[in-house]
Amino acid sequence: MTNEKMEQGLAxxxxxxxxxxxxxxxxxxxxxxxxxxxxxxxxxxxxKWATLVAAxxxxxxLCGGGVFYQQAHAVASVVSLDVxxxxxxxxxxxxxxxxxxxxxxxxxxxxxxxxxxxxxxGAKLDVAVNAIVGSLVRNGYLDSISSAIMISVEDKDTxxxxxxxxxxxxxxxxxxQTSEAKAAVLTQxxxxxxAREQQARENNISTGKxxxxxxxxxxxxxxxxxxxxxxxxxxxxxxxxxxxxAMPIGKDAAAYAAEQYAGSTALDSVTAEVDSxxxxxxxxxxxxxxxxxxxxxxxxxxxxxxxxxxxxDLLATAxxxxxxxxxxxxxxxxxxxxxxxxxxxxxxAGVSENEAYDMDIELDDEDGTLVYEVEFKSGNMEYSYEIxxxxxxxxxxxxxxxx
Numbered sequence: 001m002t003n004e005k006m007e008q009g010l011a012x013x014x015x016x017x018x019x020x021x022x023x024x025x026x027x028x029x030x031x032x033x034x035x036x037x038x039x040x041x042x043x044x045x046x047x048k049w050a051t052l053v054a055a056x057x058x059x060x061x062l063c064g065g066g067v068f069y070q071q072a073h074a075v076a077s078v079v080s081l082d083v084x085x086x087x088x089x090x091x092x093x094x095x096x097x098x099x100x101x102x103x104x105x106x107x108x109x110x111x112x113x114x115x116x117x118x119x120x121x122g123a124k125l126d127v128a129v130n131a132i133v134g135s136l137v138r139n140g141y142l143d144s145i146s147s148a149i150m151i152s153v154e155d156k157d158t159x160x161x162x163x164x165x166x167x168x169x170x171x172x173x174x175x176x177q178t179s180e181a182k183a184a185v186l187t188q189x190x191x192x193x194x195a196r197e198q199q200a201r202e203n204n205i206s207t208g209k210x211x212x213x214x215x216x217x218x219x220x221x222x223x224x225x226x227x228x229x230x231x232x233x234x235x236x237x238x239x240x241x242x243x244x245x246a247m248p249i250g251k252d253a254a255a256y257a258a259e260q261y262a263g264s265t266a267l268d269s270v271t272a273e274v275d276s277x278x279x280x281x282x283x284x285x286x287x288x289x290x291x292x293x294x295x296x297x298x299x300x301x302x303x304x305x306x307x308x309x310x311x312x313d314l315l316a317t318a319x320x321x322x323x324x325x326x327x328x329x330x331x332x333x334x335x336x337x338x339x340x341x342x343x344x345x346x347x348x349a350g351v352s353e354n355e356a357y358d359m360d361i362e363l364d365d366e367d368g369t370l371v372y373e374v375e376f377k378s379g380n381m382e383y384s385y386e387i388x389x390x391x392x393x394x395x396x397x398x399x400x401x402x403x
Contacts, residue, residue, distance in 0.1 A: 074093070075092070075098060076092055076160070077091045077153060077154065077155040077161065078090055078091070078154040078155070078207065079091055079151070079152070079153050079164065079168065080150075080151075080154075080206030081132055081133070081149060081150070081151060081206075082150045082205075082206055082208055082212075082233045083136060083141045083142065083148070083150075083183075083232065083233055084106050084232040084233070085102070085104065085106035085109070085110045085136065085141065086103040086104050086106075086107055086205050086206045087100065087101070087103065087110065087111065087117070087206075088100070088101045088103055088206050088207075089101075089125065089129075091164075095124060095126075095164070096123070096125070097122065097125060098121065099121065100114075100117030100121065100128065101117060102116060102117055103204050103206055104205070109139065110132065110136060110139060110141075111132070111135070114135075120132075125164070125168070126167065126168070129171055129172065130171060133149070133171075133172050133175045134175060134179070137175070137179045137181050141183075142176065142181040142182070142183035143181060144182060144183070144273075144275045145182040145183075146234060146238075146276065147182070147183040147275070148183055148184040148186055148233050149172065149183050149184075149185055149186070149233065150185075150186040150187070150208060150212065150237075151165065151168050151172060151185065151188075152188050152189075152190055152206065152207065152208025153165045153168070153187075153190065154189075154191070154192060154207055155189070155191075158189070158191075162189055165187050165188075168187075169185055169187050173185060184237075186233065188208065188211065188212075190207060190208065196210050196211060197210075199225060202226075203225070203226055203229040205229050209229070209233065209236075210229070212233065212236050212237070213228045213229055213236065216236055216239055219240060219243060220244035220245070223244060223246075224247070224349070224350035225350075226347060226350055227247055227348055228247075230250065230348070232251065232276070235278060238277065238278035238279040238283075239278050239279075241278075241279040242278050242279045242283060245283075245303075247303075247399070248276070248278055248283070248302045248303060249303065249304075249396065250394065251274040251276065251285065252393050252395065253394060253395055253396045254287055254300040255272035255274050255285075255287055256386075256395035256396060257300045257305045257306075257307055257396065258272065258287035258289060258298035258307060259289065260366070261307040261312065262296065262298070262310065262311060262314035263312075263313050263315055264289065264291070264314045265368065270289055270290065270291050270314075271290045272287055272288065273287070273288045274286070274287050276302070278302050282301060282302075283301070283302035284299045284300055285299070286299060287299075287300055289314065296310060296311050296314060297309075297310060298311075305396055335370065335390065336372075336387075336390070336391075336392045338361050338363075338372070340392060341361060341374055341385075341392075342359065342361055342374060344374075344385075344392055344394065345374040345376070345385040345394075345397075346376075348385070348394060348397065349378070349383050349399065351376075351378040351383070355379070356376045356377070357376065357378070358375075358377045359374075359375070360375045360376070361373070361374050363389060366386070370388075370389035370390065371386050371387065371389055371395065372387040372389050373385070373386055374386075374387060377402055380401055380402050381399055381401060382399070382400055382402040383398070384397065385397045
């Protein structure tokens with residue numbers, strides 16, 4: 001069969017299966033003109049499916065966005081920085097500061113130019129820590145070679161806590177080196193502990209410092225938590241290294257002992273700088289008194305308050321006619337009162353009012369400084385305190401077995 005005959009055959013077959021009946025088709029369409037072909041069912045179904053899909057997507061987006069928001073604003077880690085100022089930072093998973101809280105008066109002074117910590121909200125953690133450490137350096141907390149700053153990281157995720165600890169240690173080291181500060185950097189990671197958190201809240205300290213206090217108490221359980229909480233990180237570190245043999249008198253009391261020995265307690269112009277050396281033998285405080293005519297160093301026994309060395313009569317070294325060497329008696333208007341003095345002494349000793357007896361409180365003038373002398377007994381112990389009547393600072397305290 002030739003190609004021509006094959007094409008003719010195919011054409012004939014197509015005519016039989018699909019006849020050329022255009023007019024017939026048009027006439028049949030004409031008959032149905034105006035008739036609506038029902039397609040609403042399919043359109044409605046499609047629209048319903050489209051609406052359902054859109055709703056599901058919206059729910060997914062809302063839920064997903066909510067989860068993301070919660071994760072970004074949930075507290076993942078708690079970082080505390082302690083010297084004597086104690087500052088707590090609550091941090092999200094992406095290392096953004098959610099809350100910055102000063103835990104004592106010294107910390108409020110450190111954060112004063114940062115709106116009491118509010119300016120650090122939303123900042124990256126390392127930036128916030130750099131700002132805080134910089135303020136600590138400027139305020140003289142990290143100048144001494146014996147001073148120390150403690151970084152504590154509390155997190156359920158141990159790996160994340162250790163990572164933050166390494167990063168923050170490096171950041172703080174960098175600030176200290178740049179500013180030529182001499183302080184040591186102590187670090188620790190913590191897991192959540194409800195009892196420790198309660199101790200921290202009750203004593204206005206960080207959970208990191210509470211952990212350090214508890215470490216000292218494991219060495220000497222006879223010491224009191226609230227008394228130890230008043231010590232600086234530097235003192236607690238040295239005390240632990242020395243085996244915590246007894247409760248040290250504290251920096252304020254050491255400064256007062258030195259000034260009293262020097263006869264300069266009534267001089268407003270004299271300031272004191274104190275370093276603790278509790279891990280040395282004998283354990284002592286180094287007190288440097290700054291006057292208008294020179295600097296004078298004293299060593300004070302850390303447990304008895306006895307002055308071990310230093311200039312006895314500081315006023316004798318003052319140049320003749322120096323107005324700054326004239327004693328000034330503070331105004332009697334500033335007085336904390338007997339009740340407050342008693343409360344301060346009892347709280348420091350860790351003794352309740354019901355447990356105390358033979359209480360004796362007297363207001364005395366010690367070289368131009370008004371001082372409350374508080375004495376009482378509890379159990380087989382006898383306590384004595386000297387408390388600044390204007391500020392409430394404990395200048396001296398002793399505790400001994402009552403014979």
